[in-house]
Amino acid sequence: MSTDLIHPGNPVEPFLRTDRMPHIWCPGCGIGTTVNCFSRALIESCMNVNDMAIVSGIGCTGRVAGYVNLDSFHTTHGRAIPFATGLKLANPKRQVVVYSGDGDLFAIGGNHLIHAARRNIDLKVICVNNLIYAMTGGQTGPATPGDVITSTAPYGTFDPAFNLPYLTEAAGAVYVARWTTFHVRQITKTMQEMFSKKGFCFLEIVSPCPTLYQRRNKMGDGLDTMKYYKAMSKVKHGANTKDVPLSRQGEIIVGKFVDIERPNYMELMRNKLHDSLGEQYVETDELTCEEATSCSDCS
Ligand SMILES: Cc1ncc(C[n+]2csc(CCOP(=O)(O)OP(=O)(O)O)c2C)c(N)n1
Ligand code: SF4
Numbered sequence: 001m002s003t004d005l006i007h008p009g010n011p012v013e014p015f016l017r018t019d020r021m022p023h024i025w026c027p028g029c030g031i032g033t034t035v036n037c038f039s040r041a042l043i044e045s046c047m048n049v050n051d052m053a054i055v056s057g058i059g060c061t062g063r064v065a066g067y068v069n070l071d072s073f074h075t076t077h078g079r080a081i082p083f084a085t086g087l088k089l090a091n092p093k094r095q096v097v098v099y100s101g102d103g104d105l106f107a108i109g110g111n112h113l114i115h116a117a118r119r120n121i122d123l124k125v126i127c128v129n130n131l132i133y134a135m136t137g138g139q140t141g142p143a144t145p146g147d148v149i150t151s152t153a154p155y156g157t158f159d160p161a162f163n164l165p166y167l168t169e170a171a172g173a174v175y176v177a178r179w180t181t182f183h184v185r186q187i188t189k190t191m192q193e194m195f196s197k198k199g200f201c202f203l204e205i206v207s208p209c210p211t212l213y214q215r216r217n218k219m220g221d222g223l224d225t226m227k228y229y230k231a232m233s234k235v236k237h238g239a240n241t242k243d244v245p246l247s248r249q250g251e252i253i254v255g256k257f258v259d260i261e262r263p264n265y266m267e268l269m270r271n272k273l274h275d276s277l278g279e280q281y282v283e284t285d286e287l288t289c290e291e292a293t294s295c296s297d298c299s
Contacts (some may be wrong), residue, residue, distance in 0.1 A: 012039035015049070017069050024063055028222020030181035030207030031061055031128055035068065037184050038099070038126070041191035052095040055084040057104035059135045060209075061128040064099045078108030081116045084123050092266050095124070095195060102129040102143040106162055110142070117171035117200045120264045124194045125202045129164060130209035131246070138212030145248050149216045166241040168202040169258050175201035176241060176258035181208065182229035183254060190256065199264045206252060217248070 016039070025031050042049060049070050056065035058077035065072040075083040080098045088096045098105075105113050105127050116123060132150060133139040139152040143164060148157045165176045175197050177190045187205060194201040208214060208225035219225065229252065236244075237255040244253040263271070274281045 011043060012036055015039040015042055015069050017067055020067055023067055025060065026209075026211045028208060028210040028225070029060070030130065030205070030209075030222070030225075031064065033181040033184065034126070034128055034187065034205050034207065035064055037187040038064075038068070038191060040188045041195065044188065045192045045195050047095065047195060051093065052097065053084075053087055054097045054099055055080045055087065056098070057100040057109060059101035059104050059133070060130075061099065061101035062104060062135070064128075078104055078110075078112065080104065081109055081112040081123065081125070085112075085116055085121050088122055089266075092122070096122070098123055098125045100125075100127065101134070102127055102131070102164065103133040103141040106142045106164065106167070107133075113168070114171040117168055117173045117202070120172055120174060120199045120262060120268075122198055122264045122266065123200055124191075125200070126191070127164065127202065127204050128207045129204050129246075130207045130213060132209055132213045134209045134212050138209075138216060143246070145246050147248050148213075151212075151216075161246070163241065163245040164204045165202070165244055165257050169241045172200065172262075173202045173258060174199035174260050174262055174264075175256075177202070177256045178204040178206065178244065178252075179254050180206040180229040180233055180252060182226050182233065186254070193256075197259075199262070206246065206254075 023032065053071040054065055054068055055073045055075060056062040057075055057080040062074060065074045073083060080100045084096045084098045088094060129143050131144050133141045137151050140150045140157050142162045144150060144157050145161050146157055150157060165178055169176050175194060179187045179190065190203055194203060208222050210222045214220055214225060233252045233254050235255045236253050239253050239255060239257050241257050244257065246252060
């Protein structure tokens with residue numbers, strides 16, 4: 001009997017840089033689960049991985065870019081979205097995925113995120129929300145709910161947290177969904193949907209950080225968090241994003257909240273230039289390399 005049949009390879013292995021293992025993530029951390037879902041979404045959507053690029057900022061989630069076997073970029077803190085925007089505009093045929101933490105995307109990177117959503121840049125943004133700045137020691141972040149102990153709030157947080165789906169929809173995203181790391185099949189399906197949708201798509205994945213968040217708040221380990229997610233999640237597709245804030249131990253509303261159509265940045269730009277320049281307008285991807293680089297104005 002063939003040994004291949006007895007020990008079939010893990011199907012997600014081709015999508016990982018296994019030479020970089022072991023990874024840095026703690027036992028019970030949810031980030032690895034999201035990467036497994038991402039790899040399965042790539043398999044199931046039959047994506048040509050050569051057409052995809054993935055961009056992360058800095059943080060525990062930011063390490064994803066280094067572990068996936070794609071064209072991947074580990075950029076500076078909060079700058080994943082502008083980097084990805086440049087990548088997308090330079091090569092519109094690329095599927096560009098931004099994969100980063102709640103702090104990276106909504107604190108230092110918050111300004112970039114709202115403007116990319118406003119412009120409807122064709123990016124797929126995956127945010128692992130562990131409710132905290134994990135990599136730097138568990139400080140309060142923009143998504144930390146009230147009444148939580150963090151390294152910077154030893155008596156409990158009191159500043160209001162961002163509701164990430166509400167903020168992202170208000171800024172202009174055409175697709176907004178939320179799941180927890182308990183919902184592995186739903187995450188995979190949502191990622192597949194995002195890959196085939198044009199425009200600014202946002203997926204929030206609520207994820208455990210047993211080392212810094214659960215431990216300080218006496219919430220147990222990764223398995224306890226899965227039980228909590230299972231018990232407290234309520235699927236409400238189409239829910240008004242205003243009604244889905246997260247709290248310390250309350251209900252977690254999950255599902256696909258927004259799925260609308262509106263012209264993306266490239267379409268708007270193309271239409272505008274076409275209207276203004278008429279016959280003179282030439283699609284960038286119709287230019288030869290020589291034409292694109294031999295403009296007499298700049299040579
Ligand atoms: C300009 C700059 N400011 C601050 C930092 C420190 N820093 C590194 S990661 C991080 C926060 C990461 O939090 P989050 O994005 O939520 O990711 P997590 O680690 O929780 O996955 C911060 C503040 C930095 N690297 N660069
Ligand atoms: S510190 Fe938290 S988020 Fe970072 S790897 Fe450990 S469990 Fe995961």
